[in-house]
Every structure is written in structure tokens, then in C-alpha cells.
Amino acid sequence: MTSIMFWNCKGAKKKEASHYLRNLIGENGMFFIGLIETKMENLGREDVRKLVGNDWEFHHVAATGTSGGILTLWKYRMASFKIIDSSKQCIIGKLIIPKGNKAKVCIVYGIKICMKEENFKS
Template sequence: MRGLIWNCRGVGKKGMATYLSDMISDHSLDFLGLQETMKKEFTPKCLRRIDPYDQFKWNWIPSEGKSGGILCGVRHDTLEIVS
């Protein structure tokens, strides 16, 4: 099992979605946790840029103002979300 937990300080930066997608692919990640996303909501389009093959189940906690926010992705064919 491989995972990445990262304090990314803003997931909406230019090129970040491509970078995350490449990290998932290059390192065969099973889970991804991002802190300080600075986003209130993640649209399906935004998540598709990070996960173009829809391999992950995504959950998030919205940011409050310009700080906080957590995005968590779990590969659904490897891991199971219990609660």
C-alpha cells in the first residue's frame, strides 16, 4: 500500500491537478490526503483532472475563508471506506 499526505497550500494552483495526477500514476498511490486545499468545494471536473480514470473515491472538508480544507482520495479497488 502506498500513499501520500501533503500540506499542499492550495490545490487550485496552476499545474497542480496535472502534478497530482502524475504523482498518483508514477507512484501507484492507493490513497492521497491533501491538507490546506483552500477550496470550499471540489467539482466533478476538478476531481477528473486529478483522477482522469475515476479510480478513487473522494471526500473533503471545506476550507473556512482562505485557510484549511482537506481532500482525501482512496483507490476503490484496493481500499474500503468504513465510515
């Protein structure tokens, strides 16, 4: 079985996140993962290797301080992911899997905005 997953991990560098991801990948044959709220400003190949292992490509949108961050991961031997657009709140791309199957994918991180009650009074 091959699967895709989207997860609000609330911190991708946490040891628990890596253990959880590796377990899910092994049990479910994950080949595409969208993580939100990574809380990571910088991310490199070594960070990805520690998080999910080898054979993964990635696209990262940096967090601002300890808030936000989006990470898209895909097993390059099983699929490709072409970025169409990327911003602080989303990554949009085309997921292409063997035999020409394609899907547009959007990973969204909705930034919480604090609204005061008086803004809603008539």
C-alpha cells in the first residue's frame, strides 16, 4: 500500500516527531508527506535524513521564529512533486506518480489572527 499524509506536527525537530513519522512510513508505505507548523527556520538535507531517512526530496517554507513553517516531503523513487506556488501559508504543487497519475496538492498553514471582540460589534 502507498499513502500520503498531512500532519500538524507542532515541531518537526522533536525526537517524537521523527519516531512517529518513521513508524507511519514503514507501516503504511508513505511516499508523500505534508507537515505544517514545523517551527523550523532553517532546514537542510541532513535534517530531512534525520527526520524521515534517505530517498526523500523536500520543499520547505521557513517558520517565522517559532511559529509556522511548512515542509513537503516525497520519495523521489516513487513520485515527483513540482512546485507551482509557495508562500508563508501554503505550498501548491503537482504530484506525479508512476503511470502518469497526477494530482494537484495544496498544503495550507492557516496563521492564527487575534481578533478583538469590539471589531465585531455593530
